[in-house]
Amino acid sequence: MSKAITTREADYSQWYNDLVIRGGLADYSAVRGCMVIKPYGYALWENMRDQLDKMFKATGHVNAYFPLFIPKSFLSKEAAHVEGFAKECAVVTHYRLKNDPDGNGIVVDPEAKLEEELIVRPTSETIIWNTYRDWIQSYRDLPLLINQWANVVRWEMRTRLFLRTAEFLWQEGHTAHASKEEAIEETKKMLDVYAEFVENYMAVPVIKGVKTPNERFAGAEDTYCIEALMQDGKALQAGTSHFLGQNFAKAFDVKFLNKDNSQEYVWATSWGVSTRLIGALIMAHSDDQGLVLPPRIAPLQVVIVPIYKGEDSKPVIDEKANAIVHALRAKGVSVKYDHHDNARPGWKFAEYELQGVPVRIALGLRDIEQNVAEIARRDTREKQTVSLEGIDAFVEKLLEDIQENMYHKAKGFRDSNIREANSWNEFVQLLDEKAGFVSAHWDGSGETEEKIKELTKATIRCIPLHNPQEAGNCILSGKPSSQRVLFARAY
């Protein structure tokens, strides 16, 4: 393993790839566009998943599981939906293999063609709404608040580790409601859950907003999103929550009997976040030394590295270190004592920095004589000497500080990279020279939006919620506009 990772300045994309691979989060696989999530990366995902799952349960949702395969006819029932996904679906056409009669290994058995082809789910609205039809009879069956943790497949032409792979892990919530108002409330509630999770646990600040019709989820009436800013100034959609209106209820004939004994179509929402969040996490916080992980979701929060001086020092240091391990575990801190003799301290320091472990404690005889330890925090790379008395409380507090500091640092960066543009020239200049979000007036038309995208590669990331109303003129067309929207180049 070579020592240095690519710096952000030298090659941002390569830096990102280096962190994912060398940080031990994931590997490329033998399958085009698909990645292997390694134990360290999966532990990170498990922490994210577990926390989100708690938050979903706390808001009244339950988990269920629907099939990986979707009959082709289902997908075509909602016109906008099929159009949105048709170009990236994997299709199962046969159900059996056989030995090649020419002796060249194994071939698809042409006799085993499926009557109706199956689509590997790119998302599950269709199979779920087809099922909900049977589950919903009356308003008493509503709301139906279901989430599923699953893998989905979208046949992407160009893939990037975590950010865009052909198969990825996610959760998709699918809810059914008796009224439009309640469904919209659910859509916004789950957006808030996502924002709370991403900000408080991942320490990544987000902007809540609504997508323009062009950027809307295929089949939705409204798509709400949280948008985050990466260190290279590109935006990344971190989560989406959709108000689906009655589109899927109508496509799958899902009706309920209301209190007045009349049939109504059900109102729907769906919402999801994926392993893409891991990409956001990496690009929001990490530095040229490696990953920087927020304590609240880091697979390992604290590592203790002993500094041995001769065989005699081992039992002394081990004893003190183990005492710290026990004290920290008692406080619910995840900690590892790396006493392995196959690497020297300097090597371990670099390795744990690469892996983004928030806190490192170095402990040697010299420290023990003075009843102290050296504590290094990953986010600022600062070191300090701390008394062994009450070191557990100190670390507990430090982890909170790191979490806070990471959020504020990311927020400071994000806030200083939202700029207003009041002319086309200024708009183009800001995008090219500063990147980040550009807040500008837009005339509200899809044509203008498309044109701006063509000219600058920037898209409207969102119309922020609670957006201040302000009269102005569209940056491109000059037509009147009532509010600014956020533009950025995006992942």
Place this chain on the structure above:
RNA sequence: CGGGAUGUAGCGUAGCCCGGUUAUCGCGCCUGGUUUGGGACCAGGAGGUCGCAAGUUCGAAUCUUGCCAUCCCGACCA
């Protein structure tokens, strides 16, 4: 899916143009020893379908064709 680049041990590489002993070097790995406060040192050792498959040839890492994968740039998307 279009353009460009790459693929030799776990990682990084030399060799390829101009075919010819046992495929080079460094890191890592194993054994033993000395070490340990920012990626240690000495000695010995193991590890290879040269991305895969055909072809040309007496002979292919090297030449030809096809395929696979990865990276970068476009079009598409979470």
